[in-house]
Amino acid sequence: MPVKVLLVDDDDAFRSVAAIALKSAGYVVLEATDGQAALELLEQDRPDLIISDLSMPGLDGCALSRQLRASSRLAEIPLLILSAHVEQDGISDWSELPADCCFSKQGSFGRILKRIEELTSHLK
């Protein structure tokens, strides 16, 4: 059973590139343009992992993270924050975000894929 990843980003260009990168690595990719769209999608589908941008109009990454933790059904889904505002992987400037889920948009996308691999290995 293929691993399903939800990709949330309002930047169309980056989202489509990241989606292709994920698909090329063998994941099934769901896409949402912001936090609100992601939550609506999550009502019908349950991905194995969520990758979200931080700064988005409407419901942003932090708010999405809060909503997920608050939901009994979705709290267990691993969340990765991927943002231009994160300077360095594993360092969070936002108290409500666990540092280990924060990744910078800079650098190789390969390390993101590696982290996803680690988080979803038990599913394969």
Added chain:
Amino acid sequence: MVDSAKAQKSDYLTLRTKLFLSSALLSSAILIIAAWVINNQVVAQARQQVQAEVETLLPLYDAIWDEQARRLAALGWTVANSPIVKTVFGDPHAARDRETLREMIADAGPELSEQVDLILISDGAGKIIYSEMQRAIVSEMTEFAPARAVALSQTQSQGIALLGGKLFRLVLTPVLLHAGSSDTYNTLAVFGTGSELDREIASEIGQRIHSDVILFAADRLYASSLESEAEALAARTISSSEISRAVATRPVELRMGGELYLAFSRQLVGFEGQHLGQVVMLRSLAGASILFRRISNLLLLLWTGSIAVALALSYLIADRITRPIESLVAGAREFGRGNYDCQIELAARGEIGHLARAFDQMRQSLKQTQAALLKSERLATLGQMASSIIHDLRNPLATISTAAEVLSQDGLPPERRRVLIESQLRASQRMNGMLKELLEFSQGRYALTLERHSLPGLLRWVVQELSARTLRAGIRVEMLVPEDLFITADAERLRRVFENLLVNSIQAMPQGGTITIRAACYNDRVRVDVIDTGPGVPAQIRDCLFEPFVSFGKVGGTGLGLAIARGIVEAHGGTMGLDTAVSSGADFYLELPLAAAGEKEA
């Protein structure tokens, strides 16, 4: 501005007027007080002087009066003792008819009738047998009580008498005949000689005592040394004054026809010692008035001079005060507008000079502080800009690098390869657009290519361009723009302004809504409103909305969009703002000048 300048102008005038009024008032007050004091002094002095004169005049008057009395008395004796009188009255059988007596009088004294105005002759019992008044026989007079008294007392008597409506000073002298025995005399007759107290007498006395003399008896004026008009006035004044009633011993002040007089009097006493009237002597205080008037004229001249000096001084002082203040105010106003190089006049002396110098020091210190502040602000802005640019450039950079990473893999399907390359292109275009925007903003100027354009055409182009995005977001765009609106504008730039506003609205309404574009003309300007039904602009950023690097949860922007949009609109001679009057959603508006008629459409 004009109003406040006017108000300030009038303030200066008030200051000048105040200075003038206060100095004029002060000098007027001083002069009025001086005039009052001088007047009092002069009048008091004059009164004293006149009183002192009066004190020497009264004895003089008495002397004149007594001398006349003595003359009359002497004349009386001369007549009574003349041989012809003795002859006529000594012979009991001598005829005493009027003609005889008349001849006797003519013989008795040389020109007696010329010397006196009244001649009375009574018999030994005091019965009047002859009376002549101003050389005319008065036949009806038979009784005169004092004559009987003199006939009895056998002594000469003198008094004032009112006879025939005239006032006389009369001397009654007995004609005595030795009765044989040693000390007894028989009264043969009584001779009365009188002179009328008339204008002539009054004038004579008046001349000698340098005063006006009024003879007043039984409540009427009999004679005076005054002109007839002044006489009537004097009669009225004296009859209503205490001097006509009481036996005044002290001089009394009288005001007559605006002139001040000092009046003093001597009694007119009848034969029985009764009060008949008085001689009122008036001494004018006009000398004092004239002196005072002269001083007053001098004071008036002085007052006019002082007012002129006060006027000149107040203008001079006011000029000295207000000119530096005006300079200060102008400087402060320039300063307020942000011109820190404004020069103010520092030459003024005194407090104003201190103020000016203190102000200038403040200006210099503020100028330095401002320069330092501007520098640090520019640095802060640059820092903010740098950080914002770095973040904003990271998104398209991440897109490009991630796409490159995926593209480097082998066996990628051509469809995916195409999407990746397109994304890279789009991202780099976006980066280019952002850098261009940044460059324009940092240069702060927009080179406009102005041409006449149809405003609805321009708006339709932008709406069409963004139709894919509005369709996807479920946003309806409503155009309420009249067709015949033309503006002179740089179409490319203005399209970006509208695009910026529409994109903001689209991003504010991810769940769909309505964007209304409305345009209306006001005079020679057109106002365009872009109204959305989104959540509106948060209150905390409304004030700084058009400042650079203010964005609210937007992606892919430099935070310069609205700042640049406003810059472009202002470069077109327009204004741009947020209408906060709407209750929900956002209403961005811009106002542009309409193109003049006749310009050719591009």
